[in-house]
Amino acid sequence: MNATAYVPSDAAALAVGAEEVARAIQRTAAARGDEVQLVRNGSRGLVWLEPLVEVATPAGRIAYGPVTPEDVAGLFTGGFLSGGAHALRLGLTEEIPYLKRQERLTFARVGIIDPVSVSDYEAHGGWRALRNALAMGGAEIVEAIVQSGLRGRGGAAFPAGIKWRTVVNAPGEIKYVVCNADEGDSGTFSDRMIVEGDPFALIEGMTISALAVGAKRGYVYLRSEYPDAERTFRSAIAAARSAGCLGEDILGSGRSFHLELRRGAGAYICGEETAMLESLEGKRGMVRFKPPLPAIEGLFGKPTVINNVITFASVPIILDKGAKYYADFGMGRSRGTLPFQLAGNIKRGGLVEKAFGITLRELLYDYGGGSASGRPIRAVQVGGPLGAYLPESQFDTPLDYEAFTAIGGMVGHGGIVAFDDTVDMAQMARYAMEFCAIESCGKCTPCRIGSTRGVEVIDRIRQGERRQANVELLRDLCETMLHGSLCALGGMTPFPVRSALEHFPEDFGVPGKAARAA
Amino acid sequence: MSSTSSSGAGGAVDRDHKAIAEAIEAHRECEGPLLPVLHAIQDRLGYIPREAIAAVAHALNLSRAEVHGVISFYHDFRAEPAGRHMVRLCQAEACQSVGSEALAAHARARLRVDFHQTSADGVFTLEPVYCLGGCACSPTMMLDGRLYGRVTPERFDRLVAALERDK
Numbered sequence: 001m002n003a004t005a006y007v008p009s010d011a012a013a014l015a016v017g018a019e020e021v022a023r024a025i026q027r028t029a030a031a032r033g034d035e036v037q038l039v040r041n042g043s044r045g046l047v048w049l050e051p052l053v054e055v056a057t058p059a060g061r062i063a064y065g066p067v068t069p070e071d072v073a074g075l076f077t078g079g080f081l082s083g084g085a086h087a088l089r090l091g092l093t094e095e096i097p098y099l100k101r102q103e104r105l106t107f108a109r110v111g112i113i114d115p116v117s118v119s120d121y122e123a124h125g126g127w128r129a130l131r132n133a134l135a136m137g138g139a140e141i142v143e144a145i146v147q148s149g150l151r152g153r154g155g156a157a158f159p160a161g162i163k164w165r166t167v168v169n170a171p172g173e174i175k176y177v178v179c180n181a182d183e184g185d186s187g188t189f190s191d192r193m194i195v196e197g198d199p200f201a202l203i204e205g206m207t208i209s210a211l212a213v214g215a216k217r218g219y220v221y222l223r224s225e226y227p228d229a230e231r232t233f234r235s236a237i238a239a240a241r242s243a244g245c246l247g248e249d250i251l252g253s254g255r256s257f258h259l260e261l262r263r264g265a266g267a268y269i270c271g272e273e274t275a276m277l278e279s280l281e282g283k284r285g286m287v288r289f290k291p292p293l294p295a296i297e298g299l300f301g302k303p304t305v306i307n308n309v310i311t312f313a314s315v316p317i318i319l320d321k322g323a324k325y326y327a328d329f330g331m332g333r334s335r336g337t338l339p340f341q342l343a344g345n346i347k348r349g350g351l352v353e354k355a356f357g358i359t360l361r362e363l364l365y366d367y368g369g370g371s372a373s374g375r376p377i378r379a380v381q382v383g384g385p386l387g388a389y390l391p392e393s394q395f396d397t398p399l400d401y402e403a404f405t406a407i408g409g410m411v412g413h414g415g416i417v418a419f420d421d422t423v424d425m426a427q428m429a430r431y432a433m434e435f436c437a438i439e440s441c442g443k444c445t446p447c448r449i450g451s452t453r454g455v456e457v458i459d460r461i462r463q464g465e466r467r468q469a470n471v472e473l474l475r476d477l478c479e480t481m482l483h484g485s486l487c488a489l490g491g492m493t494p495f496p497v498r499s500a501l502e503h504f505p506e507d508f509g510v511p512g513k514a515a516r517a518a
Numbered sequence: 519m520s521s522t523s524s525s526g527a528g529g530a531v532d533r534d535h536k537a538i539a540e541a542i543e544a545h546r547e548c549e550g551p552l553l554p555v556l557h558a559i560q561d562r563l564g565y566i567p568r569e570a571i572a573a574v575a576h577a578l579n580l581s582r583a584e585v586h587g588v589i590s591f592y593h594d595f596r597a598e599p600a601g602r603h604m605v606r607l608c609q610a611e612a613c614q615s616v617g618s619e620a621l622a623a624h625a626r627a628r629l630r631v632d633f634h635q636t637s638a639d640g641v642f643t644l645e646p647v648y649c650l651g652g653c654a655c656s657p658t659m660m661l662d663g664r665l666y667g668r669v670t671p672e673r674f675d676r677l678v679a680a681l682e683r684d685k
Contacts (some may be wrong), residue, residue, distance in 0.1 A: 012652045047654035186610030189651040217549075224557075224594050225650050227663050260548075263557055265592035268648060282552030282578075284591040300549065309625035342654060344615035349654030372616065381611055386646075417653070419615045431614070435648065 002035045003081035006054040006061070008111065010043035010196050011228040012189065017068060018051040024072035025053070032076060042197020044111035045351030046098055052175045054093055057083040057150040063093040085295040098348060098367055103329060105337050106314045107190075107353045110197035116235045118243040123201040127245060129319035134253045138168055141212035145315065147323035149335025154180055154271075154308030155383065155412040155488070157334075160315075163305060166295035167213040170303035177210045177218035177305045178280065178298070179312055182264050182271040184223060185384025187343040187415030190351060192311035194221065195229040198313065199236035202210045203246055203259060205312030208319055209305050210257040218257060219299070221276050223264045231262050268385075268439040272487045273306045275441060285412075287487045308413070310339060331357035334400045334411075342368045344417035345377070354399075361395040363416060379428075379504065383412025385435050386492035388499035389425065408499060410492075425504035430458040432496040436489060446481045447490025453477060454497065461508050471501065471510055536568045537562040542577045551578060552588055556595055565596040601636040601643035603681050605629065606660040609646040612653035621657050622646070624671040630677060641682065 007013075021125070022038060029036040040133060044063075052065035053075070062083040064075060071088060078086040090096055104110075113120040121127070121323040133141050146161030167175060179202065183191040194202055222230055237259055240246040248256045267285045269275045274288035277299050298304025314336065318326045328336045334356035340363055342349045347369035354363075364377060371377050379389045382399075388409035390397070397403055404411045419428075433454030440447045451464050454477055461470045478494035485491040505512045541558035545551045555578070566589050575582045589595045605606055607622050629642045636643040652658035655667030661677060673678055 011665050012655050012667060015652050015658060016655055050655070183651065184649055186611045186649045187653045188649075189653055192651040225647060225660070228665070257680065262550075262553065264594075265553060266594035266647075267592050280550050282550040282588070283584075284588055344612040344653065344656060346654075349656075351654075362556040385611060413651070415612075417612045417615060423615065428611070428614075431611070435610075439648070465619070 001081055002037075004037045004039060004056040005081070006039045006056075007039035008043045008197075009050065009115075009228070009232070010050075010111075010193060011052040011226065012047050013043050013052070014228065015064070016050050020069045021051045021053060021067050021072065024069040028072050028076050034076070036081065039114050040114065042110045042115050043193060043351075044093060044099060045193065045353075046096065047106065047179045047349070047350040048348045049090065051221075052090075052093075053080075055081055059083070061091065061093045061185065063090040063096065064088040065090060066324055074401070090388060098352070099348070101367075102353050103337050103355050104353045105317050105326065105329070106194070106201070106310060107198070107339055107351065108317070109201065110193055113198065114464055115197050116239050118200065118239050118245065121198075125320060126200055126316070127204060127251070129316035130204050130207055130245065131251065131511060132319050133211050134251060134255065138212045138214060141319070142168055144318060144323045145212075147324075148318040148326040149330070149333070150311065150314055150318060150326065150335070151401070152307055153187075153310035153314070153338065153413065155410070157411070160307055160311055163295055163307070164209060164212055166293065167215075167303045167305050170296045174217075174300075174478070175213050175215040175303045175305075176207050176299045177213065177215045178276070179206055179218070179309060180271065180273060180276055180306055181220050181222040181226075181229075181309050182268075182276060183226075183309070183413070184268040184271045185386075185413050185415050187381065187417035188384060188413045189343075190339040190341055190414060192226050192229050193339075193351060194309050194313045195226070196232045199233050200240060200245075200351050201313040201316055202233075202309055203240050205315035205438040206259060207246060207250065207257050208315050209307070209312065211255060213305055215305070216256055216258065217388060218259045219280055220259065220261045221264060221270070221280060222261055223270075224266055230261065237261065238420045267441075268435075269441045269487075270488060272489065272511060275487075276306070277304070284441070286443050287489075289486070310413075329355035331355070331398065331400050332402055334402070338399065338411065338414045340399070340414045340416055342416055342418070344381075345371045345373055345407050345420050346418045347372050356400050357398045359396050359398050360390065360416070362401070364395065364418060368418065371418060371420045373420045373422075375422065377418050378421040378423055379419045379425060381419070381428075381496065382415070384412040386410070386414050386488060386495055387412050387415075387430065387434060388495045390499065391503040393503075408495065408502075410495070425500040425507040426458060426462050426509075427507075429497045429500040429508075430455055430462070432493055432500075433458060436493040440489060444484070444486040444490060445495075446484035447486070450477055450481045450485075450490065451493060453482075455491075458497075461510075464509060467510055469510070471508065493501060524681060532540070534563060534567050534569065538567070538573050542574060546577055552580070552585070553592075556589065560595060563599075565599045568597070584606075601640050603642050603662055604645065604660075605642055606645045606650070608646040608650050608652075608656070608658045608660075610648040610653075612649070613656040616656045616658040621659075621669060621671060621674065625674060628675060642678070 049065035436451035
């Protein structure tokens with residue numbers, strides 16, 4: 001029989017055996033004389049069900065998962081090519097509640113299309129925004145981004161349109177557009193999923209940004225820990241170029257934009273935008289003083305738009321459906337959606353794109369299904385290694401930039417890492433300081449020295465050495481790092497440390513009230 | 519930074535020189551060429567030989583100190599060859615929440631090395647890594663550039679044994 005089947009080539013799917021499943025399907029189909037067109041899509045983001053295999057049927061795509069190579073023979077005998085019964089059959093993919101209840105704007109195509117097929121991208125609404133942008137003036141594009149309320153999705157949440165406007169107004173012939181794809185926060189993988197699952201969305205978003213600010217050249221700074229993403233993105237750049245959507249004379253407009261991928265080299269600090277610029281220039285990833293802002297003096301001293309992958313990948317839908325469409329999602333000053341990533345000790349880990357305003361509890365339990373271990377979730381770190389640890393009493397906080405700031409946390413890049421009740425929060429606080437020590441660029445003293453001293457002080461507290469005095473010292477140290485560091489690494493490492501101390505004092509061997517007295 | 523590179527056969531020295539020259543040639547015209555050049559050298563040779571520093575510095579009009587400074591700053595660049603197989607275990611928060619530290623202890627014992635070390639037979643180098651982007655299928659590791667998720671000690675042993683067989 002003839003059929004189209006989908007097996008993701010997303011790194012997480014490959015990590016749990018998708019390649020072996022794909023080969024088993026091809027082998028079995030050949031042996032049986034079935035004609036199977038195998039599409040290697042991105043991941044739907046239901047990572048706990050990976051490898052998730054889908055087949056196209058007249059009713060829609062039917063999902064099976066998690067599939068092992070050993071299951072493949074049984075799938076064929078069960079008639080899975082026409083959506084037949086099997087113990088792993090999950091029904092229509094779009095009807096799986098985890099997916100059905102999401103609001104997928106940025107991730108609308110991820111897992112659906114062939115990531116490196118220009119025509120598949122176009123068939124699913126791709127390049128419409130670029131055509132619109134080519135018919136607009138730069139100021140008009142910038143205005144649409146401002147109106148959409150889109151804020152930088154990398155963590156700092158600065159309004160993207162305002163940043164673009166600054167670059168437009170900065171004097172100079174040469175300007176750059178740079179994408180920060182140095183997704184180093186533990187618990188985050190949405191950038192990777194876009195680069196692997198819908199790379200043209202990123203290319204289209206960056207091209208639109210370049211048209212808006214008058215840049216002719218751009219870079220994607222991708223971390224080296226993502227080799228699969230690198231391969232996909234290199235193919236995507238080549239495909240977009242040969243299709244005339246990138247490079248010289250974009251879509252026959254006479255405008256040009258040249259995009260190049262640059263691989264990072266394993267330094268977390270290069271996710272900080274000025275360190276990333278240094279790295280792109282071929283230097284050590286040392287943080288720069290600000291001002292000047294990169295929008296005025298950025299890459300090679302030229303005005304530079306720097307945004308994260310998700311920010312750029314959200315641009316096409318805004319220019320396609322309009323700023324209002326996008327801004328109608330969300331709450332308060334957090335407009336649109338954020339792709340949250342459920343990670344760590346969680347039963348149903350994966351990607352959940354929702355409008356701002358959803359609570360942590362909904363994400364952890366309605367989507368995540370509680371902990372993977374079956375034990376109570378005790379702490380959750382939101383926003384990566386620099387994000388606060390939140391106790392159960394704060395799980396009802398809505399995910400909104402301002403609401404999180406109000407409780408001393410941050411939404412950051414939307415990573416959510418769950419820990420069950422076996423976690424030692426003093427150990428996690430120690431790790432936060434240790435990570436800062438390993439990854440500090442060394443430019444400023446509070447970060448370079450403070451992080452090492454932080455590890456030592458926490459060790460003393462854990463060993464019971466003058467506990468109360470050392471807890472006060474740790475609090476002092478956190479204050480110094482918070483106010484005296486040059487960038488967010490040193491400046492925010494105190495967030496996980498202080499929140500652990502605040503909410504889980506018993507793990508430090510100090511009574512709650514005493515810990516707060518300092 | 520000490521290097522044991524290419525002290526042996528002249529063939530290895532020639533190979534190194536050729537790789538370094540080609541890496542420089544392929545990237546010298548691009549903007550900010552140093553990282554692409556260093557990556558290209560390491561992709562070919564597995565590390566950055568000491569003699570590459572002077573050659574790269576000269577070609578890119580940098581001081582040797584600048585090139586050395588960049589190599590030593592980034593975790594990825596190696597001044598010495600690694601083992602034949604690179605094992606990178608994620609030790610970041612998401613993996614910690616599901617037992618990456620116990621997995622690391624298991625890996626150390628199984629490979630008889632600590633982090634940042636190469637086994638005595640030169641087969642395995644063990645490195646920690648802080649996030650591989652597989653946080654929804656933790657614990658994760660990367661073996662020779664390939665990502666593995668939901669890694670149990672048993673799965674670790676199977677994967678390592680397979681590499682030992684075809685060394």
